[in-house]
Amino acid sequence: MGKPRVATTSLAGCFGCHMSFLDIDERILDLIELVDFDRSPIDDIKHISQRCAIGLVEGGCCNEENVHVLYEFRENCDILISFGDCATMGGIPTLRNNIPLKECIDEAYRDGVTVYNPKNIVPQDPEIPLLLDKVYPCHEVVKIDYFLPGCPPSADCLWAALTALLTDKPVELPYELLKYD
Amino acid sequence: MTTRKITIEPVSRVEGHGKVTILLDEEGQVSQARLHIVEFRGFERFIQGRPYWEVPVLVQRLCGICPVSHHLAAAKAMDGIVGVDQLTPTAEKMRRLMHYGQTLQSHALHFFHLVSPDLLFGFDADVAIRNVIGVAQKFPDLAVQGVMMRKYGQEIIKATAGKKIHGTGAVPGGINKNLSIAERDGFLKDLDQMLEWSRAALKIAKDYTVEHLETLADFGSFDSNHLSLVREDGAMDLYHGNLRAITKDGDKIFDQVDYQSYYKYIAEEVRSWSYMKFPFISELGPEDGWYRVGPLARVNTCDFIDTPEAESARQEFMALTNGKPNNITMAYHWARMIELLHAVEKIKELLNDSDLQGSDLMVKGERRGESVGLLEAPRGTLFHHYKVDENDQVTMANLIVSTTSNNVPMNLAVEGVAKKYLSGMEITEGLLNHVEVAIRAYDPCLSCATHALGQMPLVVELHDSQGNIVDQRSRG
Ligand code: SF4
Numbered sequence: 253m254g255k256p257r258v259a260t261t262s263l264a265g266c267f268g269c270h271m272s273f274l275d276i277d278e279r280i281l282d283l284i285e286l287v288d289f290d291r292s293p294i295d296d297i298k299h300i301s302q303r304c305a306i307g308l309v310e311g312g313c314c315n316e317e318n319v320h321v322l323y324e325f326r327e328n329c330d331i332l333i334s335f336g337d338c339a340t341m342g343g344i345p346t347l348r349n350n351i352p353l354k355e356c357i358d359e360a361y362r363d364g365v366t367v368y369n370p371k372n373i374v375p376q377d378p379e380i381p382l383l384l385d386k387v388y389p390c391h392e393v394v395k396i397d398y399f400l401p402g403c404p405p406s407a408d409c410l411w412a413a414l415t416a417l418l419t420d421k422p423v424e425l426p427y428e429l430l431k432y433d
Numbered sequence: 434m435t436t437r438k439i440t441i442e443p444v445s446r447v448e449g450h451g452k453v454t455i456l457l458d459e460e461g462q463v464s465q466a467r468l469h470i471v472e473f474r475g476f477e478r479f480i481q482g483r484p485y486w487e488v489p490v491l492v493q494r495l496c497g498i499c500p501v502s503h504h505l506a507a508a509k510a511m512d513g514i515v516g517v518d519q520l521t522p523t524a525e526k527m528r529r530l531m532h533y534g535q536t537l538q539s540h541a542l543h544f545f546h547l548v549s550p551d552l553l554f555g556f557d558a559d560v561a562i563r564n565v566i567g568v569a570q571k572f573p574d575l576a577v578q579g580v581m582m583r584k585y586g587q588e589i590i591k592a593t594a595g596k597k598i599h600g601t602g603a604v605p606g607g608i609n610k611n612l613s614i615a616e617r618d619g620f621l622k623d624l625d626q627m628l629e630w631s632r633a634a635l636k637i638a639k640d641y642t643v644e645h646l647e648t649l650a651d652f653g654s655f656d657s658n659h660l661s662l663v664r665e666d667g668a669m670d671l672y673h674g675n676l677r678a679i680t681k682d683g684d685k686i687f688d689q690v691d692y693q694s695y696y697k698y699i700a701e702e703v704r705s706w707s708y709m710k711f712p713f714i715s716e717l718g719p720e721d722g723w724y725r726v727g728p729l730a731r732v733n734t735c736d737f738i739d740t741p742e743a744e745s746a747r748q749e750f751m752a753l754t755n756g757k758p759n760n761i762t763m764a765y766h767w768a769r770m771i772e773l774l775h776a777v778e779k780i781k782e783l784l785n786d787s788d789l790q791g792s793d794l795m796v797k798g799e800r801r802g803e804s805v806g807l808l809e810a811p812r813g814t815l816f817h818h819y820k821v822d823e824n825d826q827v828t829m830a831n832l833i834v835s836t837t838s839n840n841v842p843m844n845l846a847v848e849g850v851a852k853k854y855l856s857g858m859e860i861t862e863g864l865l866n867h868v869e870v871a872i873r874a875y876d877p878c879l880s881c882a883t884h885a886l887g888q889m890p891l892v893v894e895l896h897d898s899q900g901n902i903v904d905q906r907s908r909g
Contacts, residue, residue, distance in 0.1 A: 267878075268497020268598045274546070275597055277584045278577070284566050294546065295564035296866065298443060344494040347479040359478040361703045365818060365831040367710070368700040368719065377706040379454055379469045404497065404598050433599075 256305035259290040263318040264345050264387055265311025268404045269336035275407035286418050300328040307332045312342045313388045317381035326394040334390045335400040342389045349386040402431045441865050453868055455851050466851035468843050469707050477830045485514050485821045486605055493599055498878055500599050501535035502810035506817040508603035510806030514821050515605045516798025523791030524607040529672050530783045531593035536776040538586025539811035540769050543876045545579020551870050552641050557863020578630045585627055592616045607795035621784055631774040638770040649763040653846030653871035656681035656760050658724035659733045662809050667736030671809040677734050683758050692807040711840050723841035726813025728768035733758035743775035762846050765874045810835045812876050836877045846871040
């Protein structure tokens with residue numbers, strides 16, 4: 253039997269959660285002894301290639317593409333983890349949820365101080381995904397098995413959770429590792 | 434006539450979300466290739482109404498890769514709002530240390546974790562090994578160096594900002610902590626090692642470029658304008674300076690422009706097929722005015738670098754093009770490693786400065802209604818511009834993030850590589866990676882670049898069997 257596979261993705265997040273994951277530093281060498289990576293922004297596997305033991309999701313859903321990726325992860329991962337405030341609660345991107353549409357478009361593409369838009373264009377193209385009406389946390393879209401809070405969760409928090417899951421131990425995070433900032 | 438479309442989605446080993454579409458005509462020739470930025474979040478509008486002192490902590494959530502850049506650019510703008518033009522030496526130097534720590538970690542991350550697999554294994558190596566884990570297995574020493582250099586940078590950020598990602602160190606008018614002797618000594622202990630590894634990384638990037646010069650000169654390369662901040666004496670300065678733009682030949686388009694009036698010099702064009710705008714130098718217009726930013730642009734625009742080792746590396750770099758700007762896209766990597774070494778030299782200079790242990794952290798001034806903060810983020814010039822009303826609430830925000838300025842250049846690089854390598858070929862994964870290699874040279878942070886704004890229209894169209902629209906609904 254091969255090593256368990258881990259897939260990771262960033263949806264409507266800032267990549268800070270992934271950066272925090274990389275803050276495990278030297279322990280990444282231990283991690284690659286334990287697991288193989290499947291789809292992740294750190295490699296060139298564009299879609300999950302085999303059944304994965306663990307999927308780590310950063311960011312909530314703000315567009316249709318995010319939802320498709322989240323479905324792909326749910327379908328192919330035994331354990332799905334929302335990591336970070338954006339994935340677990342929507343995070344800072346949800347600040348847009350109460351703002352009227354027209355104001356947003358005008359600000360970005362018409363009224364901004366440096367905007368040059370003589371033809372009055374608004375980005376709209378089959379190649380760019382439509383946005384959802386609001387930003388949603390992941391568990392409102394699919395079932396999520398574990399939630400790791402923090403903006404971002406610390407490297408130690410991620411490490412503790414991952415190693416517990418990979419060695420079939422209960423995930424018990426001490427109070428100091430749980431931060432909601 | 435288009436007969437085939439190829440999509441690379443998602444673009445990987447870059448930060449953020451993007452996709453490439455390539456259209457082939459019936460002869461299999463590439464007729465169009467584009468990099469689309471597919472995410473859209475929306476900071477400029479939703480920070481309106483937030484209190485100004487919250488902004489430096491809030492806006493860094495644009496980007497977890499270089500949060501310090503946004504944290505500091507916003508703090509610099511907010512210094513202006515609280516009427517402060519000159520920080521205390523301790524505050525200014527703590528912020529600089531944070532910024533050079535950030536430059537170190539970001540450049541190391543990009544070079545070792547994201548790009549080195551392409552350089553070490555080849556652009557069309559097996560997907561299974563063409564990543565940092567493959568590097569760790571084949572070249573463990575090198576991988577460890579990358580990891581440890583990034584860690585050093587992250588630890589500096591933690592010591593100056595309070596936290597490795599999304600810290601709180603810079604506040605309007607100053608900083609909220611100094612550097613303890615114990616922290617300083619911890620960093621000094623490992624400094625020589627960092628210098629040595631930076632020199633080695635620079636050598637890898639330089640040798641790679643020189644050895645492959647013939648191929649790289651024609652790999653998504655093109656002439657362009659270049660833009661960056663430079664110090665008053667023309668030196669490279671990543672934290673502060675005035676705007677300078679030069680042509681492909683090195684002639685100055687403008688120089689020593691006070692960035693408070695940046696909006697008279699730069700405009701951003703909107704195009705329908707990308708959420709990211711396309712900036713250009715106003716006086717040259719959208720056709721000719723686009724420019725590059727980031728390490729390549731900075732090494733090209735500055736007159737010199739004020740640290741000895743990086744300066745001699747710069748001279749070597751410029752000698753390759755007889756002192757004229759270097760316009761080779763893949764030379765970004767070499768330029769980036771010159772800056773990596775420069776960052777470590779700067780860190781050394783700062784750590785040996787006792788101002789870091791000073792206790793005068795904050796200044797106050799007369800409130801103003803509007804202010805601009807700029808700095809040179811790892812990926813290029815970063816613009817933050819705010820208006821704040823008498824209730825302390827933000828009423829206007831305009832952000833031009835580094836990667837946005839490289840939008841036209843990245844698209845040209847994508848098109849150039851696609852036309853050269855894909856036309857008339859049987860398309861393989863390895864060939865497609867060539868396109869991504871060109872994008873990666875810019876170290877794009879698509880995460881930042883998609884800050885533009887919250888919601889887009891969700892339009893549903895109902896078509897009849899002839900494809901005519903019979904009904905249309907939109908909501909918002
Ligand atoms: S939780 Fe914080 S660090 Fe993670 S993606 Fe969201 S904003 Fe970034």
